[in-house]
Each structure stands twice: as C-alpha cells, then as structure tokens.
Amino acid sequence: MSLAKPAMRGLLGKRLRFHLPIAFTLSLVAAAAFKFTVTEPRKQAYADFYKQYDAVKEFNAMKEAGIFESVRPSGE
Amino acid sequence: MKSVIQLFLLWSVLVLSPSLSFSLSLSLSLSLSLTPPLASRCYSHGKVETDEEFDARWVTYFNKPDIDAWELKKGMNTLIGYDLVPEAKILDSALRACRRLNDLASAIRILEAIKDKAGPHKDIYPYLIQELKPTLTELGISTPEELGIDKI
Numbered sequence: 001m002s003l004a005k006p007a008m009r010g011l012l013g014k015r016l017r018f019h020l021p022i023a024f025t026l027s028l029v030a031a032a033a034f035k036f037t038v039t040e041p042r043k044q045a046y047a048d049f050y051k052q053y054d055a056v057k058e059f060n061a062m063k064e065a066g067i068f069e070s071v072r073p074s075g076e
Numbered sequence: 077m078k079s080v081i082q083l084f085l086l087w088s089v090l091v092l093s094p095s096l097s098f099s100l101s102l103s104l105s106l107s108l109s110l111t112p113p114l115a116s117r118c119y120s121h122g123k124v125e126t127d128e129e130f131d132a133r134w135v136t137y138f139n140k141p142d143i144d145a146w147e148l149k150k151g152m153n154t155l156i157g158y159d160l161v162p163e164a165k166i167l168d169s170a171l172r173a174c175r176r177l178n179d180l181a182s183a184i185r186i187l188e189a190i191k192d193k194a195g196p197h198k199d200i201y202p203y204l205i206q207e208l209k210p211t212l213t214e215l216g217i218s219t220p221e222e223l224g225i226d227k228i
Contacts, residue, residue, distance in 0.1 A: 003203040009127065009160040011197060019091055026084060 131163050138169035141176070148173050152186060161193045161200050164207035171208070175215050183217045184225075191220070 064073045125133075137143075137151050152170060155162055162170075167186065174183035187205075194200035205212075205219060212219065220226040 003199070003206050006197065006199045006203055008163065008194075008200055011161070011195070012159045022087060023091075026087075 131166055134162070134166045135169045138166065138173045140173075143173050143176065145177055145179065148177060148179070148182060152182075152189070156189055156193060161190055161197075161204070164204055167204065167208060168211045171211055171215060171217060174217075180217065183215070184220060184223070187217075188220050188226075191226075 062068065063071055066073050134151070134155060138148070140147070148170070155166070155170075167190065170186055171183050174180070174186070190204055191201040211217075
C-alpha cells in the first residue's frame with residue numbers, strides 16, 4: 001500500500017502561527033495576574049501602613065528602647 | 077481558575093513535545109507570511125517564486141554535472157535552512173550528485189537530515205523513502221535504518 005504525499009512545506013510557519021499568539025497572550029495574562037495578585041496588594045499594604053504612620057511617635061518609642069547612640073532614653 | 081491552569085499545562089505539553097531539533101533547524105529562516113513560499117522575501121513588489129519554480133531551481137542546482145563537494149554541502153545546508161522538507165525530486169538530484177562525487181557518507185547523511193527536518197511529522201520520512209526507493213536501489217545507498225544507525 002503506497003503512502004500518500006503529506007504536507008511538506010511551511011510546517012514551522014503553521015506551528016508558529018498557531019502557538020505564538022497563544023504564547024504572547026499567556027505571557028501577558030501571567031504578567032497581569034502577577035501584577036494584580038502580588039504587586040498591587042503589596043503596594044496597597046505599604047500605602048495602608050504608612051497612611052496612619054506617625055514617624056515621631058515611632059522615633060520616641062525607639063529612643064526609649066535605648067537603641068540610639070546619639071540620643072539616650074529620657075531616663076538617663 | 078483551576079481549569080485555566082489545566083488548559084495552560086496541556087498547551088505547554090503540546091508546545092514542548094516536538095523534538096528540539098525540528099524547531100532549531102527551522103528557526104533561522106522562518107517565514108510567517110500567509111502564503112507557503114519559504115525562501116520568500118516578503119516583497120510587496122516583485123513576483124514570489126512558486127513551489128514548482130523553487131523545486132526546479134534546486135533540482136537544476138544539484139544536477140550540475142561537475143558539481144563539487146563544497147557546492148553539494150552548501151546546497152544541502154541552505155536547503156535544510158528553509159521551512160520545508162525538500163521534495164523527492166530535489167533529494168533524488170542531490171543523491172545523484174553524491175554519486176558523482178563518490179560520497180556515500182553524504183548520501184546517507186542527507187537521509188538522516190530529512191528525517192530530522194520532518195520533526196514531529198512522522199509520515200513525511202516514510203513517504204520520501206518510498207518515493208526514493210528506486211533511486212536508492214539504483215545507486216546502492218542504504219538507509220540509516222538498514223544500517224542500524226538510526227537509533228542512538
């Protein structure tokens with residue numbers, strides 16, 4: 001039984017025409033997914049933390065804890 | 077969400093399954109034009125070469141009576157760079173050139189090369205061997221399978 005002639009031209013082109021749009025789309029989706037599940041929540045967490053952050057209060061707490069060398073706790 | 081992940085995994089298996097050599101060998105001169113021509117320069121001007129003209133050109137190239145070893149190698153390497161598996165008539169012409177050059181090694185290598193070119197398309201090589209059988213018998217060329225060198 002003799003074999004029929006298969007397609008022999010443009011095989012890579014055909015494969016790429018099929019797979020490259022999928023690849024690009026999936027890459028964009030992956031980037032978007034990462035952005036919205038990781039970076040945006042992270043940015044929001046930082047924003048929320050610093051919204052009510054009182055730098056002076058935190059400094060005084062650290063000062064009283066005695067971790068600085070240039071300024072000692074109020075007791076000493 | 078889970079089905080999306082499953083779909084992605086399925087697609088990535090599909091992408092990665094063909095042999096690496098197929099993609100590498102064709103990657104250098106890929107053509108994404110919508111028409112099949114391969115050595116196509118995507119002119120908006122100028123005529124695009126038809127498949128028949130392409131085949132005829134290569135048959136003529138290998139039919140040169142006094143072709144030399146360099147031209148044979150150059151021709152084959154150029155041909156391998158295209159996004160196609162060469163037609164049986166081009167390969168016939170190339171094998172006869174090998175015969176004129178007393179180069180059996182290159183003749184068998186050509187057979188290995190076209191098997192590799194076909195990549196995941198396993199129906200191409202058996203078809204070409206079928207078409208080339210008369211030539212192979214006439215010229216006394218063994219296939220890699222007959223020599224047992226097709227498996228690593």
